[in-house]
Amino acid sequence: MHRIFSYLTSNLQFLPDLFFPNCCIACGDELIPGEKQVCLSCLLSIPETHYEVVPQDNPVMDLFIGKTWITGAIAIYEYQKGGALQALVHALKYNNQPELGVLLGRFMGTKLQQGNIPLSEIQVILPIPLHPIRQRRRGYNQAERLATGIQQVTGIPVKPKLLTRIRATKTQTAKGKEERWNNVRNIFKIQGNIPQPCLLVDDIITTGATLEACMECLNAAGIRDIWVISLGTARISRGMTEVPKN
Numbered sequence: 632m633h634r635i636f637s638y639l640t641s642n643l644q645f646l647p648d649l650f651f652p653n654c655c656i657a658c659g660d661e662l663i664p665g666e667k668q669v670c671l672s673c674l675l676s677i678p679e680t681h682y683e684v685v686p687q688d689n690p691v692m693d694l695f696i697g698k699t700w701i702t703g704a705i706a707i708y709e710y711q712k713g714g715a716l717q718a719l720v721h722a723l724k725y726n727n728q729p730e731l732g733v734l735l736g737r738f739m740g741t742k743l744q745q746g747n748i749p750l751s752e753i754q755v756i757l758p759i760p761l762h763p764i765r766q767r768r769r770g771y772n773q774a775e776r777l778a779t780g781i782q783q784v785t786g787i788p789v790k791p792k793l794l795t796r797i798r799a800t801k802t803q804t805a806k807g808k809e810e811r812w813n814n815v816r817n818i819f820k821i822q823g824n825i826p827q828p829c830l831l832v833d834d835i836i837t838t839g840a841t842l843e844a845c846m847e848c849l850n851a852a853g854i855r856d857i858w859v860i861s862l863g864t865a866r867i868s869r870g871m872t873e874v875p876k877n
């Protein structure tokens with residue numbers, strides 16, 4: 632018993648995960664009844680972009696205009712380094728938190744309902760696929776979890792199998808523009824008929840290169856009425872050429 636106690640006290644940093652699962656994923660504070668996974672003050676600390684009000688005229692949409700057929704694109708939250716959203720996205724991707732994805736997806740769905748994307752017309756939600764090997768390692772696709780949350784709020788069906796990834800990509804961070812584009816070309820494949828308009832779901836939009844490659848694949852199959860929604864973006868002003876890595 633003494634040995635177990637000394638082991639635990641020498642590994643104090645792991646104690647919260649072991650004994651206090653009802654803590655906020657972002658700040659570690661204890662959750663109060665009614666809160667799930669994230670505390671209210673962390674949620675309120677994440678700035679909203681309000682791009683859902685202007686889905687065809689915002690800095691995220693600017694990334695794609697003139698490059699691909701697209702109807703509109705938005706991100707819900709501002710992604711700030713060291714902010715609560717960064718902690719949440721990290722937990723979603725690396726700490727086995729699939730339920731957190733569904734929760735954040737529900738917030739996205741609620742924001743969508745308050746915005747100007749014609750939801751009643753949208754036929755299908757398509758999460759941006761992960762490469763199968765990465766998905767197996769992670770246990771789930773975080774974009775698919777977000778999409779499930781959006782489905783729960785809006786009732787629009789999620790069809791994750793219509794769009795697949797046939798090639799993995801290396802990390803985008805250190806690459807130049809052209810190299811980044813070559814890195815993401817021809818990595819997606821369509822399996823079956825995709826009805827229009829469709830809604831693509833991603834977690835964080837940085838350069839937009841992966842989404843652009845995805846839309847190029849859809850465009851080639853005649854799908855042009857495409858809406859894009861992501862949980863967050865660092866792209867909050869127009870004319871930014873580079874954005875911080877996530």
Ligand SMILES: [Zn+2]
Nearest residue numbers: 655658670673
């Ligand atoms: Zn918190």
